[in-house]
Amino acid sequence: MSGSRQRLVVVGNGMAAGRVVEELVTKSPGLYDITIFGAEPRVNYDRILLSPVLSGEKAYTDILIHDDAWYRRHGVALVKGRPITAIDRARKVVRGADGAETAYDKLVIATGSSPFIIPVPGAGLPGVVTYRDQDDVERMLEAAARGGHAVVIGGGLLGLEAAAGLKARGMEVTVLHLMPTLMERQLDASAGYLLERAVEARGIRVITRANTHAILGEDRVAAVRLDDGRELPADLVVMAVGIRPNATLAKAAGLAVNRGVVVDDAMATDDPDVFAVGECVEHRGICYGLVAPLYEMAKVLARRLASDDTAAYAGSVLATRLKVTGIELFSAGDFAEGDGREEIVLRDPARNVYRRLVLRDNRVIGAVLYGDTSDSAWFFQLLKDAGDVTELRDTLIFGPAYAGGSPLDPTAAVAALPAEAEICGCNGVCKGTIVTAITEAGHASLDAVRAHTKASGSCGSCTGLVEQLLELTLGDGYQRSAVQPICGCTDHNHDELRRLIVAHELRSLPAVMQELGWKTSCGCAKCRPALNYYLLATWPGEYVDDSQSRFINERVHANIQKDGTYSVVPRMWGGLTSPAELRAIADVADKFAIPTVKVTGGQRIDLLGVKKEDLPAVWADLNAAGLVSGHAYGKALRTVKTCVGTDWCRFGKQDSTGLGVRLEKFLWGSWTPHKVKLAVSGCPRNCAEATCKDIGVVCVDSGYELHFAGAAGMHVKATELLCTVASEDEVIEYCAALLQLYREQGRYLERIYKWAARIGSAVVREQIVDDAQRRRALFSRFVQSQRFAQSDPWAERVQGRDAHEFRPLAQVSLEDVA
Amino acid sequence: MDMMVSRWVDVGALDEIPRRGARVVKTPLGCIAVFRTEADEVFALDDRCPHKGGPLSQGIVHDRSVTCPLHNWVIDLATGKAKGADEGRVATVPLRCEGGRLLLDLALMASRAA
DSSP, X not given: OOTTSEEEEEEOOSHHHHHHHHHHXXXXXXXXXXXXXXXXXXXXXOGGGHHHHHHTSSXXXXXXXXXXXXXXXXXXXXXXXXXXXXXXTTTTEEEETTSOEEEOSEEEEOOOEEEOOOOOTTTTSTTEEEOSSHHHHHHHHHHHHHOSEEEEEOOSHHHHHHHXXXXXXXXXXXXXXXXXXXXXXXXXXXXXXXXXHHXXXXXXXXXXXXXXXXXXXXXXXXXXXXXXXOEEEOSEEEEXXXXXXXXXXXXXXXXXXXXXXXXXXXXXXXXXXXXXXXXGEEETTBOOOSHHHHHHHHHHHHHHHTTXXXXXXXXXOOEEEOOOTTOOEEEEEOOSOOSSEEEEEEEEGGGXXXXXXXXXXXXXXXXXXXXOOTTHXXXXXXXXXXXXXXXXXXXXXXXXXXXXXXXXXXXXXXXXXXXXXXXXXXXXXXXXXXXXXXXXXXOOSHHXXXXXXXXXXXXXXXXXXXXXXXXXXXXXXXXXXXXXXXXXXXXXOHHHHHHHHHHTTOOSHHHHHHHTTOSSSSOXXXXXXXXXXXXXXXXXXXXXXXXXXXXXXXXXXXXXXXXXXXXXOBOOGGGOOOHHHHHHHHHHHHHTTOOEEEEOTTSOEEEEEEOGGGHHXXXXXXXXXXXXXXXXXXXXXXXXXXXXXXGTOTTOOSOHHHHHHHHHHHHTTOBOSSOEEEEEESSTTOTTOGGGXXXXXXXXXXXXEEEEOOEXXXXXXXXXXXXXXXXXXXXXXXXXXXXXXXXXXXOTXXXXXXXXHHHOXXXXXXXXXXXXXXXXXXXXXHHHHHHHHOSOHHHHHXXXXXXXXXXXXXXXXXXXXX | OOOOOOOEXXXXXXXXXXXXXXXEEEETTEEEEEEEOTTXXXXXXXXXXXXXXXXXXXXXXXXXXXXXXXXXXXXXXXXXXXXXXXXXXXXEEOEEXXXXXXXXXXXXXXXXXX
16 A cells, blocks of 8 residues: 555444545545544445335345445445554554554544333333344344344334334234324324324234333233233334434543533534534534435535535435335424414325425425325425425425416316215215205205215215215305304314214324314314314213313413412312311412412312422312312312202202212313313202203202203303202212213303203203113213323322423523523 | 614423413513414414504414404514504514424514613
8 A cells, every 4th residue: 555645544434434435536536545433343334225125025135235246345444343442643543452552644424313211110121122133134034034023122214114014923912102103203293193003903002101110020021011001912112212322432542422422513523523423413513314314414524625625514414214115294394483484285195195395485385295295305405405495385285296287266166076986975975966955955055965965974984075065066156154164274163073072083193183174284273282182072081181281270280370379179078178187288378389279169278379380289188178179170970069958958859969979079070171060959049059050950859950041150040950859879870971971962151051941951861861871871981081080189299290381491590691 | 773683582392381372471671472373383472462562472363473462453463563454563572483482583573672
């Protein structure tokens, strides 16, 4: 070798290192004597393609980037399987594990990253692997050959690819993911939902919100235990929860290191002769884990090494694509910053397509495509070009095929359909039948067409199409039905939504928004609380409450006051309390300097003016005295007010207090469309004012009069009589059945009296009183739902659930400000 | 007006705020609400609704808006302006997210107090 050439040493032989060397030897050959030290006993291969190797779609030899001949041809010395253990910058040498030293003039650190191992018991057991290199793939293939169960921890890009590969190799695969939706860093909730469905359709089980507690096994892995106690059998556990830069070598050499090796735009460290590239670096505060930015960095570094001082790396716009055959998914862009952002959303529920573009100042800054990613390159280019898209805007979301075309007439698509095209799949109604019903039979409204043809009469998802046919056929003569959609995010009204949630078995917010064509990506303050309730009421025990879709009072189990403080109302069953409870309340009021203590209309004590950060401590003290949440903050069972009845009153006909307590203990905790207040009066003198409540019980000689649909707020209305029953057990059964009927049919924020007026009190009586079978079915559904609803939210908070809710993010001192 | 020198203060990590949620930063000059949207955008506003001073940090976050918990005013997180028929504006506070850390520029706030 010529002694005049500079010596370049590269530590690491991953994709970034390989690309630097390749750029250098092809574009500026002969500048350096190059020596590469690789920790793996291999040449440079394409890690991105490990997934197809795992699934069997490719072989290891297919993914080699540089074979041995390549290194020979370019005069590059590759030292395989020799990790570098130290850098001596003073003497400008690197040292290997065997103590051998190699001198450099310029040094490139490309040590990559390591998979993050979550520190749970059993993480070191044989059979627990990461997913990083060809060795990992070989370990997984070996396990897959024996069959059995694989548990993949981490539902990100790598985890899902590993899961798909192992499934393709015949294992039973479960993916555990800590967050509510898969790949939440790259995808929004809607695309995450579609992805979860597609993954499950391949026979892979997905458990979200799964926190791994321990990995179990004697001499090798046998199972994974979650925080909630569930145990999943496992013959193989793959940890794919993330990576962290390998910066220890650089740090030990005294180079500046944060999360990764700190480099400037020239890819130089704080030592001008030492550069770093790839996943081990931190550039402008960001560590990258995708291949595109690594290649961009490599290009810049190669030019710098060839003395091109203009080469600079300015950071990368990221794009992600999942490499699982049959799942089309693309996301790109920076969603994290910016002013004046707007979004354009396109959903095609029938084809499982979801597209979302994020715009700022009429420029595309982010894109999520699911189902049909054929236009991803075009969108990504728009994003990178950051050009003004005002001209394209109307049809932008449809992709380049429509770019700049005239805006589509919304009825054009349906106009283009032939007469025999099916419009209503449920009832097999074609376009011609509907048009004939309109033109010849003269049906000019949605209801008439529906009654006459049955189109849109079952699941209702074709309602929009039928309306478009009416518009198309009648022109201006047709007025869309006056049914109010619940908000601007959707064309559906409350009743349609409730029906469609059941008909399509929609079990999450993203599912509803995708399948029912929401016009926004995550709803608004009107639709989210309503949907959250509908899902909770429809799928008890299964739907996971979305606290961010709850009004603040329900989110923090207390009522917000005008000054931002809260009021706290403990439950007093049937209005009964005791000296011990009163003492506890008094102590809490003293201890936390609660300014106002007031008795409420529902026979409770209200502590007003509690500071938010004090709430958990207030609840802890109240809990210790046996007091639980009174749900005064909720669209839920509030109070059962009572009078003293036969216990004390000389007029009392029945034990109204005891019955009130029993009713409250049975009904508490259930979520309802609006608040629900009950009362039990011991005689017709009605001291508990039961006849203006949502549900009221008036005790008489022969038993109990059941009343419903009263109101005493903005509207005042006496109750209507439901029926009279003879026993307390019947009171419980009828009241619970009535409450359940309301829970199933009521619109969100519709009180019982409004619901009853809308559907007719007679219809309520028919279902509850006349139809015993139906009543019992309603009752048992209520009981089932209560199994999941009756836990004291205060106690959960005292245990520390969502503690962030009650703490400030930070407290800034005067010095920080001034 | 004098030239303002930025005063960036680290107030925590992005991950400490739930998506479609907010957290409060307490300062001697009043509370600042730091919001995180579904799309991981972050914004900071004075934690006072221009209507009746309601704590915006306690509202429901949707797209790039928050609905005040007291009387349902909808505030645009980027501009601080009330949306729809309501008129009013809440002060925004410059906020950066770098490497997962949230940095507030409190210079403007200090100047308002001065």
